[in-house]
Amino acid sequence: MSAVVEFAVTVVDLPAGEATPLSVVFDELKLACVDDDPPAARAGIYLGATYTSTQGGYGAVADEHLPAVLRAVAPGATWLAWDDPHEGCLGAAALYAPDLGVWTGECDSSGEIYVPAAALPGPEVLQADPSALAAVTGLTWQNRIVARHRELAAGPPAAGFVPVCAPVEAEWDRPSGLIYIDDPVAGTQIVHAPPGPALGHISEPAARTAAAALAQAGWQLMPTAISGPPWQRAGHATHVAQLYRPAPQPAPAAT
Numbered sequence: 012m013s014a015v016v017e018f019a020v021t022v023v024d025l026p027a028g029e030a031t032p033l034s035v036v037f038d039e040l041k042l043a044c045v046d047d048d049p050p051a052a053r054a055g056i057y058l059g060a061t062y063t064s065t066q067g068g069y070g071a072v073a074d075e076h077l078p079a080v081l082r083a084v085a086p087g088a089t090w091l092a093w094d095d096p097h098e099g100c101l102g103a104a105a106l107y108a109p110d111l112g113v114w115t116g117e118c119d120s121s122g123e124i125y126v127p128a129a130a131l132p133g134p135e136v137l138q139a140d141p142s143a144l145a146a147v148t149g150l151t152w153q154n155r156i157v158a159r160h161r162e163l164a165a166g167p168p169a170a171g172f173v174p175v176c177a178p179v180e181a182e183w184d185r186p187s188g189l190i191y192i193d194d195p196v197a198g199t200q201i202v203h204a205p206p207g208p209a210l211g212h213i214s215e216p217a218a219r220t221a222a223a224a225l226a227q228a229g230w231q232l233m234p235t236a237i238s239g240p241p242w243q244r245a246g247h248a249t250h251v252a253q254l255y256r257p258a259p260q261p262a263p264a265a266t
Contacts, residue, residue: 017069017095018077019122020062023159024089024108025173028257030056032084032234034175040077041066055174059163061122069094073103078113083236091156093122101125106152114149124149176256178233183221183242183250185209190221192230192254202228209248218242230254 020042025033034053036042043049044060064071071077072094081090086109093104096119104118117125126148145151163171181202183190188206193199204221207213218241222232232241233253241252 018064018071020092022090026087029085030173031175031255055172058171078105084234093118095120108155114152178253178255181254185248231257
């Protein structure tokens with residue numbers, strides 16, 4: 012067992028609109044794969060690759076923190092996460108698919124699921140409930156992940172890479188209702204949202220209307236699991252939030 016790798020994640024399916032929030036989590040946890048270029052900003056998520064930790068953090072899967080964060084920021088993704096075995100104990104694994112939910116069990120240092128023979132359901136249990144074997148072994152989840160690995164291996168290389176963009180900060184000037192976005196690709200953008208009082212709480216309807224206006228302009232609020240509740244007060248009349256583009260735009264061509 013490596014002394015450096017203490018937990019790891021493999022993502023085999025990922026909606027494009029969830030890639031940037033997931034990349035932020037990977038950056039915070041120092042998760043990287045062999046195809047990453049550490050000195051450069053992360054360009055995307057490689058599907059099927061093993062992202063391993065470089066800063067420690069043993070127990071991230073066992074204590075359910077990492078699986079909970081992954082589900083919160085990328086609910087449409089399919090993935091396997093695991094802790095390395097530690098001090099003579101097996102590692103902890105969590106497998107997730109949107110339509111299956113999460114399954115947890117024990118594993119070795121490569122994430123291979125281990126189920127002791129004593130834990131397997133007997134013939135009488137299987138006769139009464141044929142799904143009991145999958146529930147104990149995680150076989151349905153394992154088969155899903157293996158099938159996706161095969162699809163990725165058989166498909167074009169581009170299908171195994173989901174691009175991401177850097178999150179940006181938006182400032183909502185409440186009295187005017189204008190949201191200013193410092194877009195590194197297209198320059199400063201302005202989105203019109205409901206005006207309101209400089210002081211006081213932003214109502215839920217106003218926040219929803221602002222989110223809809225941002226979505227129409229191609230922006231989405233970062234999940235609260237990453238940045239906390241949006242529109243934190245940053246001045247007398249200004250509130251700020253983190254945004255990202257669900258579909259990253261290419262940089263303009265040099266002239």
